[in-house]
Amino acid sequence: RENSHAHVNAAIFVVVNATNVVTASTIVFGGVGPDDTLVRCTQTENAIQDQVLTTASLQRTLDVLTNEVNNPDPFKGSVVRTFWYKTMLKAAPSLSSAALKSGVNELPRRVSGGQQVIPTHKDSAPVGNAIPKLSSNLLVSGEAKYVADMPPIPGLLYGALVFSTQAPKRVLQIDDAAARRMPGVVDVVTAGDIPGTNLVGDGTETLFVPIYGSSLYVGAALGLVLATSAVVAQDAASLVVVTYGVLDDVPFWSCVKAPIVTVEMARNANTLAEGDETNPNPMPLAGNDDHVVDKIANAPHQLKGKVDFGSQRHFYMEPQSTTVYPEEDQCYRVETSTQNPSGMQQVVAAVLKRSQHAVNVTMKRGGGGFGGKVIRCNVNAGAAAVAAYKHGVAVQVVNDRNTDFRTVGGRNATVGEYSVGFDDEGNLLAVDVAFHCIMGAQLGPCNVDECTMVLLWADGAYHVPSFRALAYMYLSNTPTSTSVRAPGVPCAVMLMEMVVEHVAHVLGKPVSWIQQRNMVKDNQMTPYGQVLKNVTLPRIWQTLHANAHVLRRKDAAVLFNSNNRWKKRGVAVTPVKYGITNSGLKYGAQVSICSGDGSVLVTHGGCEVGQGIDTKAAQMAAYVFGIPIKKIKVQATSTGLIPNSDATGGSSTSESVARSVQAACQTLKKRLDGVKMESKENASLSWEELVAKAHEGGVQLFAGEQPHVVAPPNQVFDYFVYAAACSEVEVDILTGEINLVRTDIMYDCGKSFNPAVDIGQIEGA
Structure with a gap:
């Protein structure tokens, strides 16, 4: 609450004398007037003046207040009435029974605490040990350097994006005269300054919308203001005036009369990107049951439902940030915060019309990513690169938070629909689900992958004999959507949980009854044809219920709810089946041993975005060599050292990088073992002495590896991880505020590489 802007707030002052009569009052609401301004409610003040506080007077003043505020937003109107009701309950205790008193107080916000159960694995130390991230001291002390923290070099210029404010429109003119007159402004870079291709992302989206180009969404980049400071650049960018016209000759968009910004609007306008309502994008692999509709119709019971999931945005601590340094021989060094250095290398090279070997993208650490820095980071990088090319100096582009939200895009806004057939015992016999997703202005690899993932996770943690999942992709006048933490998965899991809860409600059975009857087991087959092995979910479910005292807490919640009208508690348990894919991924690693002291330098193709990938890489090297992790x-990750790596994401990069580091270390260890075997003296050498001896003998002390694993046929995932979580939540029924009372999580990750890091990821640390 302290870090968020209130939709509605209030300051209410009421004086009540000993006979329960109101002698004075001041009532002010924020966020409910024109343009969300303050409103003082003098009519309500007059209505309550000299009135005895009774249920009748409370109702009268509620009616006066509703008419006086008269806000068209039903949510805001409801909150206004709620705040006044809470005030009256507090001012006149006689109005409230014991059950109503819970409406007076705010939800309790206790100091958060937690306990972790961490296993140890001495046989593979330091792999399996709970080691803090190697950079943790630098991070907590503020010494860790990010892109914007690097000391500026002489001549460094700062860029701020100019973006469109109307859509769908044609850009007729970009008037930058006022911006150029501002002291400190050096230039305004636009599409005409690009020496190569005007494309970013996967090569389908323009970097800068040119004059007479199409502004398909608010936030499309039009240019870059260059200045001697970031503040001047941002202020000057706001002075650029853009003239827009009608898009009257652009296929698809010319017939759109108003911006398409919601799933409902996209469906009504039929902006399907591929296929149509009768031929949607089906589950990408075999497994859909074409007879699912008939099987639902023939089931003893049928239900339908719909869930609007909306969209979510990344809130990484470090916004999109890139500095481009021109170097000799028309080469460029790009220091950036990205999840995809190789992808950025390709984009910058194409924008500058240079070979990829002329662009070196480096990435030491990123202040979070969550998928937002896989592709959308290329707008900043491309803009900075063009400016650096034009002026021959280093250029830094770091978004402010507002620009980041406008230009980056988020998760596909999605509406999920389901039909289910089931029997009297709650067995799910047939389920048909459809996801309607708006993709933003264009299709790209990330938003299409999200639709693929929503299909592959659509069965949740349950086995359904007859199952079908379909995804419909719609274009919209919003920034091109992109990966957001577990793309597609929250929507898929939640929709299936809604199916289960709906069935339980209709049958009058506990939700857990339906969950357990339909939970996946060994040797069952997923809708996409993969047989499940080593399913530990039933055991996790039982253990969590016992350890978290779930049944006892549910009974306590029932008692709490019976005693409190305006505060309610609920306890829910959710199972998770999550597929992991490592096969086919490409993350190389190089390991170098320094002959002077035996210290080891590791380079890999993954990106450290807070998930501890560097720490796990170091643990693996220390384990293989048998040396201290210090x-x-x-x-830093560098395309000049490890090229052609895949983007960091999919909950698989740390494991893949560790595999590459292991392979490189094993190659070196074989060479060192050969030196050991040359004599008895060598066999007893210390690590440092052995390395020095190997160097004297001309042994190569560096190695690079990139193991390539091919998945077997009909195998979508290499394996599954299973988990379950129990959460107890308290809700203020009057305001809708929630408080998470307690959460218990049990996660089977096999043998954790680093329990401290893995638990930190689960807890959001």
């Missing part, structure tokens, strides 16, 4: 250093 002798390992992991340097």
